[in-house]
Amino acid sequence: MAVTLRDIAEKAGVHPSTVSRILHNNQTVKISEETRKQVIAIAEELDYQPNELARAFRLRKTQTIGLIIPDISNSFFSGISHSIEMQSYSAGYNLVVCNTNENSEKELKYVRNLINRGVDGLIIATCQNDEKYFLELARKKIPFVLVDRFFDNLDSNAVYSDNKQSAFRAVETLANLGHKRIGFLRGRSGLSTIKLRLQGYLDAINLLNLDHDPQLIAGDGFTVEDGYQATKSLLKLSAPPTALLTSGNRIVIGAMQTIKEFNLKLPDDLSIIAYTDNPYTPYLACPLTTISHPLAEMGEKAVDILMQKIHNPKDKATSRIEVGTKFSIRESIAALNR
Amino acid sequence: MAVTLRDIAEKAGVHPSTVSRILHNNQTVKISEETRKQVIAIAEELDYQPNELARAFRLRKTQTIGLIIPDISNSFFSGISHSIEMQSYSAGYNLVVCNTNENSEKELKYVRNLINRGVDGLIIATCQNDEKYFLELARKKIPFVLVDRFFDNLDSNAVYSDNKQSAFRAVETLANLGHKRIGFLRGRSGLSTIKLRLQGYLDAINLLNLDHDPQLIAGDGFTVEDGYQATKSLLKLSAPPTALLTSGNRIVIGAMQTIKEFNLKLPDDLSIIAYTDNPYTPYLACPLTTISHPLAEMGEKAVDILMQKIHNPKDKATSRIEVGTKFSIRESIAALNR
DNA sequence: GAAATGAATGCAATCGTTTGCATTTAGAAT
């Protein structure tokens, strides 16, 4: 079996509590330099490894944070996750990663599960459509930070981006190129972030006198297939859009698939602005103009906030950070030539 | 505070052990239907949530597995991770994800850390250059499965692909198109998987009478920058290669960057076969011919094996599964025309 | 009617560590 404090204590002829105080340097009590050295020597000799499970249980502190995201294989979330994991590691925390696959019940199960396992805090890219559940979570005093997806009317810690403005700007850019019929592959309609993007889209449509046609808003999911189908439905309209704004990493792949099938040429036949960059976009057949997120920054900020809250449990104030997106103009947009 | 077994026991007028037996249906002992129903009712009424930390401590079983990979933001690993997480969830396990960033000392720290925290098993895409460490790990009787990267001379559980054959086949394909000088952007040279790919590459070079020039083997890392620099060094040779085999997801992005800088045109000026597909490859300016891995399958198999080992600790046999890669021919290879 | 059986539940130790309080000991102060 593993070496315990008791083993060391016996060998050193002291009490386990003394060993504990030495090895986890509890400053409140003084230990003679002599015994300290002896105990440390024996601990090394026996290659003592603390039972972190016992410590966590006793201290009610697991040094673990839970990360709940829709899909780790999506580069948007894996980018954020990487940053979160790095930052957690630096802070001495482990990271438990959970994929919800946009299933809100699974998300709730995970939250409960993680709490029962005593995580010290949670970072969540939620797929809930409303904030109800988080009120309850706040009551339980588990520190948590929402990332990317948040709720306007919930006063919680959150790190998110300028969804409304970025959508507005994208539509505006397309309008300036002469486009009047702009489709929006929005992704899951219930999400608050998507609602904000939709609002930015609609604001621009109204303000700039573009075609306001509900049929131009398509899709209700984030998969490649969703993007494929939604694009298909748009292109089949009697008056199809001349430009697209796509929301979500996978959707745009589906869109490209449809476009290929329809033998359309980007950007002459169709302009595209896509939410979220990735390392491949510059090398695509038609390099996409994108709205890109500072993934590393988002992850870092989320962990920073969470650590703040974990270390100052009394501090009831919430932190919300809006990060800016970057608008990378590439070749997928062109002036309308008809 | 949280509701405990004792709270339920008091309210029901029974002993905590009885509650424990009812709620975690220990079959060895019979409980009257009457008390069972009453206890369950009270547990629900109080919304009892078991303290999984206490259970894990007592049972020496955390229902957690550790996943150690180089980089979750790399689509290769995030694809595998997604599959592993899904499969773990189905089996009732949580997943702790750790990024080593190809730092072997960090990997060792993580392994130790996870063991101290009592994970029930480990899945590792190792960045160790040799198998030494794993011998020790095996001695500690922690079930573990190596994924993607493994050691020929270590008898451990492993899920990996046909590195040697796939590299051979790639070079052979290029040779059939008339290429004689084929560069290899190998990635981290110390890794056993890379050594196998190199062997496949060299076997083909020798067997097919291609140029055997050590200068054609370039790079020693997996980053975009590594790929960029390595490609640059190859293209600057007095006799540059006419085709490339690239190892690793990121490297090929660096290669494309260099190729752009040098104003070369794919595939006319240079043919490329790249290790590992991703959803974007079909839509690139020059859709890459790739050797792609069955990521979901690899993750599933790894978890399957691990569960086997966790549930049958006495079974000393090891499982090794070689999965096949898929060769997807796209437009990045062409016959040599000089 | 005594003994045996068996069902249902209680008891108490245990997992490894931590921590408030008690105890010991040595030296200083009176």
Next chain:
DNA sequence: ATTCTAAATGCAAACGATTGCATTCATTTC
């Protein structure tokens, strides 16, 4: 020599759940 102080360490309970064994009680068996 007695009391006081402080430094160093020991003691024991506690965290919440589990489990082998003991106990109780009702029922069956001879």
